[in-house]
Amino acid sequence: MNAPLIQPQTSAWSIYRAIVGIGVFCALVIVIVFQSTAERIKRNQERFLAAAISEVLPATKSTIAVDLGEDGQLVATTESLTLPVFLSYDEQNRLVGAVLAAEGMGYQDNIRVLYSYSFEQHAIVGFKILDSKETPGLGDRVEIEPHFIANFEALDVRLNDNGDQLNNRIVTVKQGEKNNPWQIDGITGATITSEAIGNLLNDSAGIWIPILERDAATIESMPAGGQ
Amino acid sequence: MATKKVTPTDEFVKGLWRDNPVFVQVLGMCPALAVSNTAMNALAMGLATTFVLLMSGLSVSLLRNFIPREARIVSFICIIATFVTSVDYLIMAISLELHRALGAFIALIVVNCLILGRAEAFASKNNPGRALLDGLGMGVGFTLALLFIGVVREILGSGSIFGFAVLPDTFQTWTVMVLPSGGFFAMALWLLIVNRLKQREVEAARQAQGVVS
Amino acid sequence: MNDASHWSIFLNAALVNNFVLAYFLGICPFFGVSSKLETAVRMGGAVSFVMLVASVCAFAINLLLDLVNAPYLRIISYIMVISSTVQLVEMLMKKLSPATFRAMGIYLPLITTNCAILGLALFQTNRGYGFTQAVMYSLGAGAGFALALVLMAGVRETLELNAVPDLVKGTAAALVVAGILSMGFMGFAGLGR
Numbered sequence: 001m002n003a004p005l006i007q008p009q010t011s012a013w014s015i016y017r018a019i020v021g022i023g024v025f026c027a028l029v030i031v032i033v034f035q036s037t038a039e040r041i042k043r044n045q046e047r048f049l050a051a052a053i054s055e056v057l058p059a060t061k062s063t064i065a066v067d068l069g070e071d072g073q074l075v076a077t078t079e080s081l082t083l084p085v086f087l088s089y090d091e092q093n094r095l096v097g098a099v100l101a102a103e104g105m106g107y108q109d110n111i112r113v114l115y116s117y118s119f120e121q122h123a124i125v126g127f128k129i130l131d132s133k134e135t136p137g138l139g140d141r142v143e144i145e146p147h148f149i150a151n152f153e154a155l156d157v158r159l160n161d162n163g164d165q166l167n168n169r170i171v172t173v174k175q176g177e178k179n180n181p182w183q184i185d186g187i188t189g190a191t192i193t194s195e196a197i198g199n200l201l202n203d204s205a206g207i208w209i210p211i212l213e214r215d216a217a218t219i220e221s222m223p224a225g226g227q
Numbered sequence: 228m229a230t231k232k233v234t235p236t237d238e239f240v241k242g243l244w245r246d247n248p249v250f251v252q253v254l255g256m257c258p259a260l261a262v263s264n265t266a267m268n269a270l271a272m273g274l275a276t277t278f279v280l281l282m283s284g285l286s287v288s289l290l291r292n293f294i295p296r297e298a299r300i301v302s303f304i305c306i307i308a309t310f311v312t313s314v315d316y317l318i319m320a321i322s323l324e325l326h327r328a329l330g331a332f333i334a335l336i337v338v339n340c341l342i343l344g345r346a347e348a349f350a351s352k353n354n355p356g357r358a359l360l361d362g363l364g365m366g367v368g369f370t371l372a373l374l375f376i377g378v379v380r381e382i383l384g385s386g387s388i389f390g391f392a393v394l395p396d397t398f399q400t401w402t403v404m405v406l407p408s409g410g411f412f413a414m415a416l417w418l419l420i421v422n423r424l425k426q427r428e429v430e431a432a433r434q435a436q437g438v439v440s
Numbered sequence: 441m442n443d444a445s446h447w448s449i450f451l452n453a454a455l456v457n458n459f460v461l462a463y464f465l466g467i468c469p470f471f472g473v474s475s476k477l478e479t480a481v482r483m484g485g486a487v488s489f490v491m492l493v494a495s496v497c498a499f500a501i502n503l504l505l506d507l508v509n510a511p512y513l514r515i516i517s518y519i520m521v522i523s524s525t526v527q528l529v530e531m532l533m534k535k536l537s538p539a540t541f542r543a544m545g546i547y548l549p550l551i552t553t554n555c556a557i558l559g560l561a562l563f564q565t566n567r568g569y570g571f572t573q574a575v576m577y578s579l580g581a582g583a584g585f586a587l588a589l590v591l592m593a594g595v596r597e598t599l600e601l602n603a604v605p606d607l608v609k610g611t612a613a614a615l616v617v618a619g620i621l622s623m624g625f626m627g628f629a630g631l632g633r
Binding site for chain 1: 444452457462512513516563566567568629
């Protein structure tokens with residue numbers, strides 16, 4: 001009973017067959033699951049985005065996704081980007097503003113936000129956090145703290161005379177020290193997250209607002225029932 | 228050797244207490260600590276892991292005569308990764324918010340030593356029926372352990388359970404409990420309790436056998 | 441393309457968001473290997489190396505997956521690359537330093553299931569790091585992991601020599617130490633910004 005068993009060496013063929021067989025099986029399962037959930041996932045994402053856009057710019061009735069074309073001009077696009085930018089139109093197809101997604105490194109991980117820009121007021125008029133993993137009770141207060149949210153009712157992002165950059169940097173200041181419309185009143189105890197939001201908004205707006213101001217009118221608004 | 232018949236119920240039950248993956252085998256700790264800052268996340272993570280445990284255990288058991296010894300680990304990993312990818316897409320289809328809350332940790336189920344461990348130690352050597360029971364038991368035990376940790380962290384750290392406030396506003400929340408440190412502390416606490424209970428079990432068994440302790 | 445500077449990525453991964461103490465990645469080997477300082481150092485080195493290789497491979501795979509538009513193959517391809525890398529490290533170590541290989545024992549193949557490595561690959565993909573950023577990220581993560589491991593081993597070795605109640609001995613005590621270490625590392629918040 002204790003004699004050592006000589007194990008027959010498994011043939012290379014059976015090993016090869018097993019690995020390929022498993023590979024095929026796994027590939028099948030993944031593709032089936034992927035295909036059957038793709039529709040549902042896409043609808044979830046669209047619904048979420050549409051709800052978020054309405055939240056930051058309620059006057060929106062239709063949107064056109066835009067991106068930078070090869071020559072640096074704004075163009076309408078059908079590609080879904082990681083950080084989409086939309087032009088918003090009301091029922092009469094008048095341009096009411098732009099909605100942009102931006103992201104930047106917070107304390108724990110990347111923070112993704114959605115904000116709206118009003119061409120009339122030259123200011124950011126809406127703001128929503130899409131994705132954040134900040135510390136609960138501390139960093140995540142940027143989502144609920146009333147005085148912080150009030151920052152984004154009219155955050156000044158006026159352009160300079162050349163029209164090629166923001167006249168004033170968006171900068172986060174200590175809670176209670178906001179003196180200018182382009183400053184963000186921070187949250188004590190959530191400094192890093194507040195500053196991160198200031199930085200990511202500044203970077204995003206610095207790139208996009210000049211382009212939008214220059215080119216937004218050139219995008220043909222689609223007939224009613226656009227996107 | 229006298230074979231003790233292991234009943235199907237036993238296959239299921241052993242994962243709940245005697246061989247609890249988190250508190251006894253001390254496997255799968257990464258998600259246990261990372262995703263247990265609220266009870267809801269803990270529950271979702273536990274269920275997702277149970278799904279992968281079940282499906283991969285079943286697959287490995289069904290294919291056990293087809294996979295030669297040399298290709299074992301590679302095949303197991305491939306199968307587990309497949310079902311982890313599947314549960315990832317399934318969760319995205321069910322709820323984007325939940326998917327966002329669990330984040331990268333869904334993908335990390337694939338390196339949960341528990342699943343590979345069960346595939347190797349059990350599923351590859353037993354029929355599909357038993358493999359299912361074992362997977363279910365381990366999965367439920369894992370989910371319960373995660374829930375215990377999650378509930379403690381959420382109550383102390385946010386004053387709520389599953390989002391429902393259970394402590395009055397005047398309660399100063401122990402924010403540290405929802406931070407990484409809190410995960411370590413909560414786990415240590417439960418481990419202590421489990422160790423104490425097991426110690427008592429052993430003492431009681433010894434006394435029952437009339438051994439001088 | 442992420443905007444973070446290389447230095448801040450490194451510091452962030454090593455200290456502020458230490459993989460073990462902040463993200464809970466790599467806990468199994470963390471508790472398994474941290475009882476002796478010597479093994480801890482070796483493990484830290486091995487993991488750092490695997491992280492670097494895995495990071496580079498993950499970057500390449502991701503480019504390929506984007507090309508063929510098959511995001512669903514990401515998890516499988518990453519984990520396959522990681523297991524192969526670990527096999528490679530095992531073989532190399534056996535040849536170059538058999539003593540270390542024997543000392544590491546079972547823990548070497550267990551690096552495959554080290555969530556820190558897969559986590560690294562996934563995080564760097566999610567954050568859209570460029571190539572050099574990814575390299576800095578993996579270097580920082582490896583350094584942070586090694587640091588946490590060595591710190592832990594140091595404390596645990598000292599604990600061994602002290603009177604600790606039976607109930608708390610072993611993993612429970614290690615968990616409490618880890619919790620305190622984690623709180624300490626939170627003090628690095630804001631570094632490198």
